[in-house]
Amino acid sequence: MLRADEEDASELKIGDDFLKAKCLMNSEVAILLEHRCDQMKHMSGDSTTQLPQVLEKSLQYVKRFSRFTNQGSVKQVREVLSRYQLAEFELAVIGNLCPENVDEAKSVVPSLKTKGRGHDDEAIERLLNDLLMVKKFE
Amino acid sequence: MFLKVQLPWNVVIPAESLDIKGLMLQKSIVVRLLDEFASRKATKDLGYLLALTTLESIGEGRVREHTGDVLFPVVFSGITFKLFRGEIAEGVVHKVLKHGVFLSCGPVENIYLSKLKMPDYDYVIGENPVFMNSKMSKIEKGSTVRFIVIGTKWLESEREFQALVGLHADYLGPVS
Numbered sequence: 024m025l026r027a028d029e030e031d032a033s034e035l036k037i038g039d040d041f042l043k044a045k046c047l048m049n050s051e052v053a054i055l056l057e058h059r060c061d062q063m064k065h066m067s068g069d070s071t072t073q074l075p076q077v078l079e080k081s082l083q084y085v086k087r088f089s090r091f092t093n094q095g096s097v098k099q100v101r102e103v104l105s106r107y108q109l110a111e112f113e114l115a116v117i118g119n120l121c122p123e124n125v126d127e128a129k130s131v132v133p134s135l136k137t138k139g140r141g142h143d144d145e146a147i148e149r150l151l152n153d154l155l156m157v158k159k160f161e
Numbered sequence: 162m163f164l165k166v167q168l169p170w171n172v173v174i175p176a177e178s179l180d181i182k183g184l185m186l187q188k189s190i191v192v193r194l195l196d197e198f199a200s201r202k203a204t205k206d207l208g209y210l211l212a213l214t215t216l217e218s219i220g221e222g223r224v225r226e227h228t229g230d231v232l233f234p235v236v237f238s239g240i241t242f243k244l245f246r247g248e249i250a251e252g253v254v255h256k257v258l259k260h261g262v263f264l265s266c267g268p269v270e271n272i273y274l275s276k277l278k279m280p281d282y283d284y285v286i287g288e289n290p291v292f293m294n295s296k297m298s299k300i301e302k303g304s305t306v307r308f309i310v311i312g313t314k315w316l317e318s319e320r321e322f323q324a325l326v327g328l329h330a331d332y333l334g335p336v337s
Contacts, residue, residue, distance in 0.1 A: 032247035032310070045165040047240065052163045052211075055240060059212045075199050077209050077268040081242060084267045085163075087305075088251055115162060116249060120307070122332075130331040131249045131307075 033133040035110055046115035050097045053085040090121045096161040103153045108141065110134070121154060162248060163267070164241050166207060167217065169234065170194065174222075176229035190233060191216060198239070203322065205315040208243025209268045242267040244310050244324050251336060252326075254304045257290045262300060264308070264326070271323040274300075274308060278327035279334075298335055305336045 091097045104114045113132050122128035125147045129135050135142045178189045203209040220234035252266035261275040282292040291301040308326035315322055328334050
């Protein structure tokens with residue numbers, strides 16, 4: 024574990040445990056949690072069942088902040104972004120915020136600017152275009 | 162950030178729930194795990210526990226002396242939520258105070274954006290108080306705000322996280 028003051032997501036310092044963990048985009052979590060909630064309601068046989076608060080709040084959040092809603096396009100987003108040698112964390116932030124231009128992308132994911140990682144402006148531009156295409160055809 | 166993690170966990174199955182039929186054992190373990198998962202809410206290291214997705218493996222059970230309960234080491238995958246320092250995310254304003262606003266993001270409700278961290282915004286008093294800057298950009302109850310996490314704190318007694326956030330980078334602030 025990292026000491027709290029060493030943690031810095033903008034430099035991808037989020038602790039070894041989490042770098043290996045799979046980061047999920049809001050759109051993916053929405054699909055997973057909705058399925059889970061239906062299951063829980065189904066199991067209890069009562070559609071008015073109270074869900075645990077943490078789950079309920081998260082579900083509301085991901086529904087509001089999902090950029091992609093169609094299951095196929097959610098899968099596609101991950102596929103498209105996976106081609107760009109991003110860390111899991113970076114991939115999820117880009118998928119969640121869908122930056123509109125290169126400048127914005129570098130601002131919300133500062134680790135993209137790290138030298139030697141091959142993310143020049145051109146590559147980022149291509150990535151954002153690919154993302155836009157998925158959105159267009161959703 | 163939502164994460165999919167693999168967690169090792171110990172599940173204790175009371176002697177009376179042990180069944181000769183193997184299938185029932187797996188069910189008891191899952192039920193038990195779900196119960197504990199739901200009551201735990203969050204842990205300091207992993208963040209908020211949202212859902213259990215798969216039971217990956219069940220280890221060799223060990224009988225506990227005296228009670229006869231059996232302890233099974235298991236590994237499962239689940240979905241958690243944790244805010245990291247330096248992370249950029251979006252949240253919803255749920256309270257506007259004179260000194261700043263409170264936001265919620267995922268399961269976390271105590272996310273504080275202080276007035277000091279949004280120097281170009283001024284508090285405007287009223288029935289529905291708002292923060293507004295010279296470009297008439299507004300932060301009010303229900304607004305979506307993109308922020309950067311400055312720090313997080315784990316509260317052991319409430320089993321909750323608090324976070325301090327700011328707007329001190331480009332492309333942060335209210336999102337329409």
